[in-house]
Amino acid sequence: MTTTAGVPADVQVHKSHLRTLVGTGIGNAVEWYDWAIYATFSPFIASALFSKADPTSAFLATLAIFAVGFVARPFGGFVFGWIGDRIGRKTSMTFAVGLAALGSLIIGVAPTFEAVGAFASVLLLVARLIQGLAHGGELPSSQTYLSEMAPKEHRGFWATLIYTSGTVGILAGTMLGAILSNVLSTADMNAWGWRVPFLIGGAMGLYALFMRARMKETAAFEAESPKEKHEPMWPQIYQHRKQALQVIGLTVGLTVTYYIWGVVTPSYAASVLKMDRGEALWASVIANVLFIAALPFWGKLSDRIGRRPVMIMSAAGAALFHFPMTWLLKDSPWQLAVTMSVMLFFIAGSAAIVPAVYAELFPTKIRTVGVGVPYSICVAVFGGTAPYLQAWLGSIGQGNLFNVYAVVLLAISIAFVFTIPETKGKDLTH
Incomplete structure (x- = not known):
């Protein structure tokens, strides 16, 4: 057996894989943690950084800035995508997590509306744009890195790390929210308690930055010739426009159902359905633990029967159960736990493997x-x-329109699955 410095080759491979999984997972968890705690603590942010004259408008404005943070994502996808394809996947991932930490720290120390007026809201907007830029670069960079580092026979299983680590980040934020809600008074939460998760997120981001700086580059990227790495970017994007459209089609149903059932529902249950906030957050913890448990099941299944069947089962199941679970959810924590668990089980099918599917659609360069x-x-x-759309339609008594909208998007994703080739076991070095 080949050895280096007296260390067996299989041990070296194991350590390399462990470093890949830990470095990718920690950074991804931090990004998702930052994103989720904004939704979890949005009522407190609204109270602190917006005018208290109209609480409903302040809450809607906070959700609007949540949406504005997404505007920066395409720019982050391009900037960090360019870095990843021209300089390296590792460099792109490292910069992305550093930027995310900065955004979290800005929110954590932002002055209140009472202290500086509208500047507090502007600073929140800037921080969310920074986080949006970082998150827009984090997911494609980490997905590509992980897919290229994974053994091709187990890429579907390895791909589950993205949503597993991301959900761990969400769980950390959710549990912290539940603990703070139980330990601190409402006055303390409004005064300073809501800042704690953002300051912790900034600190974790700095640690993830250190971890990623020690990771190595993928073999697929290093195998690319200098000429290929410096080919003009836009012609390449245009040449692969079909694959780009497929990414959008495959994602559209997943992203809406995941953000509603996986991220926003606990806050919706507390704010709109008047459920106890702490109980709602703990119900969410139960559902997300089950989501994590479902991910490796779907990932391994895709390595056996293929990516396409798993994605169809996932989207079809989510579409079939969306209305029944919406009707079941009223004002009880057990209803919230059951409805989120059922929906997240089916959502997990797509979430588990899309990082592998996306990577398998494109060439290395x-x-x-x-x-x-x-x-x-x-x-x-x-x-x-x-x-925002769900909250707005609900406020005018048209909540069912949003449910129809979500199911239609899932149907669109199912249709797009039939347009992609089966890519299970594909060699990504070509």
């Missing part, structure tokens, strides 16, 4: 930006507006 730009546009247009 355009893989990061080819995924990043269309994915970010789709998430910005559909995912970013979903919470």
Whole structure:
């Protein structure tokens, strides 16, 4: 067995894989944590950084800035995608997590509306744009990196790390929210408690930055010739416009259903359905733990039967159960736990493997930006507006229109699955 410095080759491979999984997972968890705590603590942000004269308008404005953060994603997808395809996947991932930490720290120390007026709201907007730019680059960079580092026979299983680590980040933010809600008074939460998660997020981001700086580049990227790495970007994007459209089509149903059922529903249950906030957050924790458990099941299944069957089962199941679960959800924590768990089980089918599917659609020289730009546009247009659209339609008594909208988007995703080739086991070095 080949050894280096007396270390067996299989041990070296194991350590390399472990470093890849830990470095990718921690950074991705931080990004998702930052994104989720904004939704979780949006009522407190609205109270602190907007005028208290009209609480409903302040809450809607906070959700609007949540959507504005998505506007920066396509730019992040292009900028960090360009870095990933020209300089390296590792460099792109490292810069992205550093920028995310900066955005979180800005929110954590932002002055209140009472102290500086509208400047507080402007500073929140700037921080969300920074986070949007970072998150727009994080997902395509980490997805591409992980897919290229994974053994091709197990790429579907490895791909589950993206949503597993991301959900761990969401869980960390959710549990912290539940703990703070139980420990601190409402006055303390409004005064300073809501800042704690953002300051912790900034600190974790700095640690992830250190971890990613120690990772190595993928073999697929290093195998590319200097000429290929410096080919003009836009002609390459145009040449692969079909694949870009497929990324949008495959993503549109997933992004709306995931952000509603996986991220925003606990806050919706507390704000609109008047459920106890702490109980709502704990119900969300239960559902997200089950979501994490479902991810490897779907990932392994895709490595056996293929990507397309799993994506069809996932979207069809989510579409079939969306209305029944919406009708079941009233004002009880157990209803919230059950409805979120059922929906997240089916959503997990697509979430588990889309990082692998996206990477398998593009050649190495355009893989990061080819995924990043269309994915970010789709998430910005559909995912970013979903919470606001749901809240607005609900406020005018047309909540059912949003449910129809979500199911239609899932049907569109199913249709797009039939347009892609089966890519299970594809060699990504070519």
